Amino acid sequence: MPFTRDMAKDNNIRLFVISEKCVMSPRFHSKFSCDGKQQKYHVSYTLSSITPGTVGNTRIFSDTDNRDWYLKSEIKLIAVNWETRRSTKFPKHLYEKMNKFVDKENTPIMTKRQDAIVHPKKAFKTTTKTRYSDLDFNLHVNVPEYYKFCSDAASKASLSGYYRHFISDIVKYPVMLTEATFLGECGPDEHLVVYTWQDDYDFTKLYFAIFLRDVKLFQACFKHDSKMLQDKVISSL
Known part of the structure; x- marks a missing residue:
């Protein structure tokens, strides 16, 4: 995650996964089966959502040539104070910085809890x-x-x-x-x-x-x- 090192070092914040969703295409399992051959694929990574205390990211594995997708994955993480192990909020400057990177063009995979x-x-x-x-x-x-x-x-x-x-x-x-x-x-x-x-x-x-x-x-x-x-x-x- 971007800025994770700064949060841990300066603000004693760690990110804990609270939810995850993965969707596989029908070609996913045949593409990545263990057949002894090395496989190449393209991976895109975007921030899918942000709140004062949570952040989501999406990863898409796709074909290197035509970009047909094999797997879409989204996780949501919560900010946690490392000492108390309780949820907390991002520092304002980090929240504003991360908010600029949120992908607002594509709908998140996780649309509800x-x-x-x-x-x-x-x-x-x-x-x-x-x-x-x-x-x-x-x-x-x-x-x-x-x-x-x-x-x-x-x-x-x-x-x-x-x-x-x-x-x-x-x-x-x-x-x-x-x-x-x-x-x-x-x-x-x-x-x-x-x-x-x-x-x-x-x-x-x-x-x-x-x-x-x-x-x-x-x-x-x-x-x-x-x-x-x-x-x-x-x-x-």
Whole structure:
């Protein structure tokens, strides 16, 4: 993020991710499958939104020649005081400086806050334990680890026969969209409970909720393709 170093050094502010949304094109998984070849792509990065206490950025991976997009990703971050670990506001001069870089021509991918996701009694339940190697520079479990926790839970659920339609390991069905909200922090050596379940009407939508004791730390919705990938080497995300 631009200006992150200045905020941390001069104002004791760190940026924490609070929400993220990714949309994949049908060509994304075939383009970036592990076939032993190096792939080139173009990446654009823009500030998508700004408030006195939050900032959003969008990244688009596209073809180097025709600029057809493969993946669009947007994250929203909140300003946090490093000592109190509570939300704060940007210094006025930094807010005004960042506001000049906001892309006002394109609509953000995230147009509204994700609704609260409540796990049903029939949800598939599994547990995991966080590691010290899961931590990021903000000294809490890193963003990608939560996706791994969800992916592992989904694999267990699909292989157990819990999901409808997905009769094999869920990683064989490409992820086409993810939307996630980060609700709390977690440190190392903690036991997390991961719940997953399927949408009642759209079987391609899987929901996730991750708890530390009775506190929900994370919630997400993954939308999968209904057909398996044919590649010999398959990645979950």
